[in-house]
Amino acid sequence: MTIKEKQQEVIEEFSAFDDWMDKYSLLIELGNELDSFDEANRQQQNLIEGCQSKVWLHAEMNDGKIEIQGDSDAIIVKGIVALLLRVLSGHTPDEILDSDLFFIDEIGLKEHLSPTRSNGLVAMVRQIKAYALAFKARQNK
Amino acid sequence: MAFDIRKIRDDFPILHQDVNGKPLVYLDNAATTQKPLQVIDAEAAVYKTINSNIHRGVHHLSNVCTEAFEEVRKKTADYINAESSDEVIFTRGTTESVNLLSSSFGETFLKEGDEIILTEMEHHSNIVPWQLLAQRRGVTVKVVPVTDAGELDMQGFSELLNEKTSLVAVTHISNVLGTINPVEEIIALSHTAGVPVMIDGAQAIHHVLVDVQKLDCDFYAFSGHKMYAPTGVGVLYGKRKWLQQMNPYQGGGEMIDKVSFSGTTFNDLPYKFEAGTPNYAGVIGLGAAIDYLRNIGLEDVWAYEHELFEYALKQMSAVPGIRFVGQARHHTSVISFLLGDAHPFDVGTLLDKLGFALRTGHHCAQPLMDRFRISGTVRASFAFYNTREEVDNLVEALKRVAMMLG
Ligand SMILES: Cc1ncc(COP(=O)(O)O)c(C=O)c1O
Numbered sequence: 001m002t003i004k005e006k007q008q009e010v011i012e013e014f015s016a017f018d019d020w021m022d023k024y025s026l027l028i029e030l031g032n033e034l035d036s037f038d039e040a041n042r043q044q045q046n047l048i049e050g051c052q053s054k055v056w057l058h059a060e061m062n063d064g065k066i067e068i069q070g071d072s073d074a075i076i077v078k079g080i081v082a083l084l085l086r087v088l089s090g091h092t093p094d095e096i097l098d099s100d101l102f103f104i105d106e107i108g109l110k111e112h113l114s115p116t117r118s119n120g121l122v123a124m125v126r127q128i129k130a131y132a133l134a135f136k137a138r139q140n141k
Numbered sequence: 142m143a144f145d146i147r148k149i150r151d152d153f154p155i156l157h158q159d160v161n162g163k164p165l166v167y168l169d170n171a172a173t174t175q176k177p178l179q180v181i182d183a184e185a186a187v188y189k190t191i192n193s194n195i196h197r198g199v200h201h202l203s204n205v206c207t208e209a210f211e212e213v214r215k216k217t218a219d220y221i222n223a224e225s226s227d228e229v230i231f232t233r234g235t236t237e238s239v240n241l242l243s244s245s246f247g248e249t250f251l252k253e254g255d256e257i258i259l260t261e262m263e264h265h266s267n268i269v270p271w272q273l274l275a276q277r278r279g280v281t282v283k284v285v286p287v288t289d290a291g292e293l294d295m296q297g298f299s300e301l302l303n304e305k306t307s308l309v310a311v312t313h314i315s316n317v318l319g320t321i322n323p324v325e326e327i328i329a330l331s332h333t334a335g336v337p338v339m340i341d342g343a344q345a346i347h348h349v350l351v352d353v354q355k356l357d358c359d360f361y362a363f364s365g366h367k368m369y370a371p372t373g374v375g376v377l378y379g380k381r382k383w384l385q386q387m388n389p390y391q392g393g394g395e396m397i398d399k400v401s402f403s404g405t406t407f408n409d410l411p412y413k414f415e416a417g418t419p420n421y422a423g424v425i426g427l428g429a430a431i432d433y434l435r436n437i438g439l440e441d442v443w444a445y446e447h448e449l450f451e452y453a454l455k456q457m458s459a460v461p462g463i464r465f466v467g468q469a470r471h472h473t474s475v476i477s478f479l480l481g482d483a484h485p486f487d488v489g490t491l492l493d494k495l496g497f498a499l500r501t502g503h504h505c506a507q508p509l510m511d512r513f514r515i516s517g518t519v520r521a522s523f524a525f526y527n528t529r530e531e532v533d534n535l536v537e538a539l540k541r542v543a544m545m546l547g
Contacts, residue, residue: 020161020494021545028487028545052486052502052517073516074484075546076491 003095006087007103014107023108027079034082037071048123053077055124059131065090066135068128080109080121088128093136097129144437144445150526152177152433163496166531171316171344171475171522172500173366176430183429184371187422195421196395196412210421213428214411220431221361222352223378227410230384231419234375235343236266238362239310241377241414242339243270245387246308246360253279255307258336260285260293260322261512262315265505267341271310280307287512291318291467298327302334309338313345317504317518318467319475321349328357337383343367348446348473350439353378365423370430374423377414384410391416442525449523450474453532457521460539462547466518474523477504480539483546485517491545492519495538 001009017023041058048055053074060067068089070081087103088096104110104121150156153175158165167175187209193202195210211226218226232238251257257271261284268282275282283301286294293311302309309331314321324340331338337359342351347368353361360379366372379387389396389407393416398406407413434442453476457463462481480488489501502517503510510517521535 021491021541024491024494025545053484074486076487 003099010103011106030082031075031078057127061135093132096132160496161494166497168521169498169500170524174369179433180426180429184422184426187425213424216428230377230411230414232375234364235362238377240270241390243274245390247274249387251278251280255280256305258283258309260311261287262509291320291469306336312341316344317506319472320469321471365427371423371426373420393417445525446474456536461543476521477518480543485519488519491542
């Protein structure tokens with residue numbers, strides 16, 4: 001599935017709910033189901049420290065594709081991490097760099113995008129794209 | 142009931158709205174309070190009728206506006222029972238008041254090797270300005286520990302006080318725990334050792350009657366926006382004997398006597414510390430807030446808020462997994478808590494979706510969070526316009542949130 005198709009899938013899942021609490025229940029569920037984070041990767045360079053919560057993102061390159069692991073100490077944020085990984089993990093650096101993430105807006109999580117929330121999606125997306133750029137540079141060497 | 146809650150709520154237009162499709166329940170009063178129409182109208186009236194730069198003009202509007210501004214200085218002095226209105230300096234808020242003091246008092250009186258005593262429960266705005274001063278002047282910051290109950294360790298305080306201590310700066314009431322500190326005792330002990338005391342009154346000025354002469358504090362700082370007044374206005378009260386000796390804070394218009402390149406002389410108190418055009422509209426709004434508080438009566442406010450607090454504490458205790466942070470004997474209507482292992486951010490986010498405005502995080506008091514080995518709390522802070530019904534609804538919401546996050 002392309003990044004675009006995955007986003008459409010997420011949007012569809014969320015469109016089943018119009019109540020906020022149901023959307024957040026789903027996020028919490030996704031957070032709880034997220035693959036456990038490899039403790040060896042819980043390092044300073046993988047940490048995005050927000051005002052309120054912490055996010056860890058670790059990326060590795062396998063067969064030309066970037067595999068990302070993530071975690072957060074807040075379960076709702078972890079749910080958002082899970083969504084991001086579902087959409088972006090397993091893609092090539094170029095696919096990730098070229099991606100336009102529209103699902104966040106569509107499912108109504110835009111408030112998490114606000115740039116002042118450093119635990120927000122902006123910082124996470126920026127981090128993932130930075131990983132993609134670094135891997136791409138290494139590839140092209 | 143000493144006052145009519147319906148009528149009071151009608152004074153606060155902002156309370157009557159839906160948030161995320163639910164009626165707003167505003168419980169973030171320790172961060173800022175909402176404004177009654179009386180205050181909003183007073184500030185708007187300045188711009189509609191008397192707006193003019195103060196202290197400068199010969200014309201009618203300027204005179205009227207200056208008079209209204211200075212009237213509030215008297216009213217504020219009276220509200221805190223200052224000996225003279227010259228001892229009331231208008232600032233932007235508590236933060237600026239502390240910065241003014243650390244700068245002016247620090248530059249005038251402190252020398253290398255001196256010590257300043259703060260406490261572990263201070264707001265960052267009563268920590269960082271002193272740390273900056275410490276760096277500039279080579280003074281040392283000492284910290285009074287906080288007990289498990291969330292009270293000051295007074296034994297620890299006495300031990301810190303010594304001949305090198307040159308200032309004690311302590312919060313009247315903790316913004317996180319609601320603890321009311323024994324400031325009378327702190328001031329008396331400090332004065333016995335010949336040390337002046339600044340009280341951060343940001344969380345106190347709208348809850349308890351403050352009498353600066355009775356307290357005998359040397360300085361008292363507070364913010365308008367936490368006492369139902371507009372934002373952008375605050376006060377530093379200081380005893381005249383200190384203020385007179387202290388260097389000015391910022392330079393500019395208004396604070397000078399004569400300016401020349403061969404030397405400038407400064408204006409008298411309190412203008413020496415009020416450089417530039419002040420927020421006179423905000424100050425006039427502050428005057429309206431003082432009138433409002435006096436009108437309903439701080440004793441009644443205190444009684445109502447306390448009853449609401451007791452009720453809330455009892456009802457909230459029934460929420461599965463709830464843990465209260467701080468159990469001070471003397472406290473205001475602030476409840477800091479955690480729900481099981483749930484992250485405060487998660488609790489706050491879900492509560493927001495149910496219409497509740499609570500604060501989560503470290504509340505600008507990271508040393509206190511470290512003290513309790515937590516990263517943050519969820520804080521409900523009640524004002525006199527909150528109701529038992531809101532408490533009941535909060536408890537229901539908390540049960541739901543606890544279930545979702547459990
Ligand atoms: C105890 C205490 N001190 C100082 C401040 C800072 O006040 P302001 O932001 O209005 O300057 C606050 C505000 O949260 C506070 O609660």
